[in-house]
Amino acid sequence: MKKYNLDQQYVRDFAVENAIEAKHVNVSYGQHQSIFDVSMSFPRFKVTAMIGASGSGKSTFLRSINRMNDNIATVDGKIMYRDVNINDDNINVYELRKHIGMVFQRPNPFAKSIRDNITFALKKHGIKDKKELDERVETSLREAALWDEVKDKLDESALSLSGGQAQRLCIARAIAMKPDVLLLDEPASALDPISTSKIEDTLNRLKEKYTIIIVTHNMQQASRMSDYTAFFHQGHLIEFNKTSHIFTRPKMQATEDYISGNFG
Ligand SMILES: Nc1ncnc2c1ncn2[C@@H]1O[C@H](COP(=O)(O)OP(=O)(O)O)[C@@H](O)[C@H]1O
Numbered sequence: 001m002k003k004y005n006l007d008q009q010y011v012r013d014f015a016v017e018n019a020i021e022a023k024h025v026n027v028s029y030g031q032h033q034s035i036f037d038v039s040m041s042f043p044r045f046k047v048t049a050m051i052g053a054s055g056s057g058k059s060t061f062l063r064s065i066n067r068m069n070d071n072i073a074t075v076d077g078k079i080m081y082r083d084v085n086i087n088d089d090n091i092n093v094y095e096l097r098k099h100i101g102m103v104f105q106r107p108n109p110f111a112k113s114i115r116d117n118i119t120f121a122l123k124k125h126g127i128k129d130k131k132e133l134d135e136r137v138e139t140s141l142r143e144a145a146l147w148d149e150v151k152d153k154l155d156e157s158a159l160s161l162s163g164g165q166a167q168r169l170c171i172a173r174a175i176a177m178k179p180d181v182l183l184l185d186e187p188a189s190a191l192d193p194i195s196t197s198k199i200e201d202t203l204n205r206l207k208e209k210y211t212i213i214i215v216t217h218n219m220q221q222a223s224r225m226s227d228y229t230a231f232f233h234q235g236h237l238i239e240f241n242k243t244s245h246i247f248t249r250p251k252m253q254a255t256e257d258y259i260s261g262n263f264g
């Protein structure tokens with residue numbers, strides 16, 4: 001049997017067009033099926049938005065991409081990441097999540113200092129060298145566009161940050177692990193418009209280095225930020241295309257209805 005290789009350098013050097021390819025994915029919570037036979041690919045170094053009404057399965061599908069549904073739902077089908085099916089039994093989920101990081105809807109910083117929020121997982125993964133830890137703290141806070149606001153208070157509690165700052169800290173925490181893919185589930189939905197636009201700017205810059213998959217129910221946000229858009233309806237992937245196509249000439253009536261607000 002082929003040896004699984006999730007070594008980070010190997011993954012980065014593995015030249016592929018798509019970061020993730022989902023093939024015939026079904027997800028059920030007990031008897032309740034929430035995702036029906038979804039197949040789609042997420043192009044590398046692009047932003048793909050997943051849109052659709054509340055309950056259409058966006059979060060369920062997103063969580064399947066880094067095994068967050070383990071113990072909650074039954075996921076079948078293949079989700080290929082490089083040459084690995086992440087749903088295989090012998091995948092090390094902690095290792096996988098170093099490659100495929102996640103940011104949730106509500107900012108959820110740990111009740112620790114700003115610095116420790118970033119170094120906590122790094123230390124758990126064996127990084128002890130203070131210089132390296134300091135370097136990762138600064139780099140990830142800069143990438144998340146938070147450094148200037150917090151550089152003089154790294155040892156203060158992260159709970160003192162505003163909602164928008166806390167969410168950028170969560171982004172910094174995710175990218176400090178040097179992931180390949182970043183999953184974001186409505187990362188700005190709990191934030192005010194100014195914080196939202198900062199998050200959008202941050203993500204726009206990050207796409208040079210990461211493949212970004214973002215769930216949003218804000219269609220302006222999807223059209224501003226993403227290169228590709230997937231429209232979900234009642235657990236089905238209805239349409240997937242370049243964002244400009246989805247928003248200007250959708251092929252499916254259901255997509256047209258959703259983007260023009262005639263749904264529900
Ligand atoms: N933890 C859960 N247990 C049972 N059903 C769930 C759970 N999470 C989501 N669902 C159901 O799965 C469907 C899709 O939900 P979700 O993925 O949260 O949609 P979205 O993110 O598009 O709003 C809904 O019918 C929802 O009720």
Ligand SMILES: [Mg+2]
Binds near residue numbers: 060185
């Ligand atoms: Mg959701």
